[in-house]
Amino acid sequence: MNIEEQLQILSRQTYPKQVDVVDAVMAQVRQKPYLMPVTETRTKSGRTTLWRTVALTAIAAVAALVVINVGAFRSYDVEGIGSMIASVSDYDYYSSVESAANPIEYLYDEETVETIE
Amino acid sequence: MEDKEIVQKILAGDTEQYAEIVKRYQQIVANLTYKLCGTRLEIEEVTQQVFVELYMALPRFRFDSKLSSFIYRITVNTVCKMLGKSKRYVSTDEYETRPDEPSSDRNAEQEIIHREQLEQLRTAIGHLKDEQRTALVLYTFEDFSYQQIAEVMGCTLAKVESLIFRAKKNLAKEVKQ
Numbered sequence: 001m002n003i004e005e006q007l008q009i010l011s012r013q014t015y016p017k018q019v020d021v022v023d024a025v026m027a028q029v030r031q032k033p034y035l036m037p038v039t040e041t042r043t044k045s046g047r048t049t050l051w052r053t054v055a056l057t058a059i060a061a062v063a064a065l066v067v068i069n070v071g072a073f074r075s076y077d078v079e080g081i082g083s084m085i086a087s088v089s090d091y092d093y094y095s096s097v098e099s100a101a102n103p104i105e106y107l108y109d110e111e112t113v114e115t116i117e
Numbered sequence: 118m119e120d121k122e123i124v125q126k127i128l129a130g131d132t133e134q135y136a137e138i139v140k141r142y143q144q145i146v147a148n149l150t151y152k153l154c155g156t157r158l159e160i161e162e163v164t165q166q167v168f169v170e171l172y173m174a175l176p177r178f179r180f181d182s183k184l185s186s187f188i189y190r191i192t193v194n195t196v197c198k199m200l201g202k203s204k205r206y207v208s209t210d211e212y213e214t215r216p217d218e219p220s221s222d223r224n225a226e227q228e229i230i231h232r233e234q235l236e237q238l239r240t241a242i243g244h245l246k247d248e249q250r251t252a253l254v255l256y257t258f259e260d261f262s263y264q265q266i267a268e269v270m271g272c273t274l275a276k277v278e279s280l281i282f283r284a285k286k287n288l289a290k291e292v293k294q
Contacts, residue, residue, distance in 0.1 A: 001231070001234060003238070003285060003288055003289050003292065006234060006235060006238045007238070007257045007258075008257075009235060010152075010235060010238065010239065010242075010257075010258065011152075011257055011258040014148045014151065015144075015147045015148050015150070015151035015160055017147075017160075018144070019143050019144060019147040019160065019161050019164055020143070021139065021143055021161060021164050021165040021168065022136050022139045022140055022143070024165050025135075025136075025139050025165055025168040025169060025172075026133075026135065026136050026139070028165075028169050029132060029135055029169070029172050030132065032169075032172065032173065
């Protein structure tokens, strides 16, 4: 007997007992608060209502502005400080080499090596 | 009185009408629960919980679909939730052995093998993932169409198709072992 046939047999089996939970359920239901019908937020055609669209658009716009501003601040900060450090150190190093009487000797001079290190 | 009419009365404040809904659907819910989880959970306890959940969900019921579909969805969700909470592991012994259609063609030995096969299959169903088991049970045991299952489970037709395919494949694999 294959799986399909066995499933068919199982499908004919139902819960063997007759259940009666009416009283138990009603006892719990009576303790629950009064049910308020949910306000319809979608139109019959499935489109969201106007106020919801406007609210979502406003939230999205604010979120986008925050992200752009944070991004701009971060890039300014990092690049600004980074390039400043790079330019100062490059300037010091290259200006020393250029101003030396013999740049090759200067570069291989032990003192210079120590200083650079 | 039709289901929708009763629901409208309940939502208008006549909560006692809810007893009629429970009477109409309690056996259907119990049967579906039994097929979904065997005797791993107390069927009556789950049935009761389903109707409490259904009552609280009634304000969300959209009158353009059948109440029965809504009840199936709540049943499936409640069973999955309760199965998740109870960490019990399914074993063959926990399923009640019920005599199914006695066949005159089978002798005693064949009958035992037949029962064992069914028990093995039941255990294998219990081992399936929640989503696969739900789709399989609704399709095979409740004769739901793919469309109806997709509505109950809140997923696409393609996913339903794939869940049933994988469920059958896993069953076949486990039963063969």
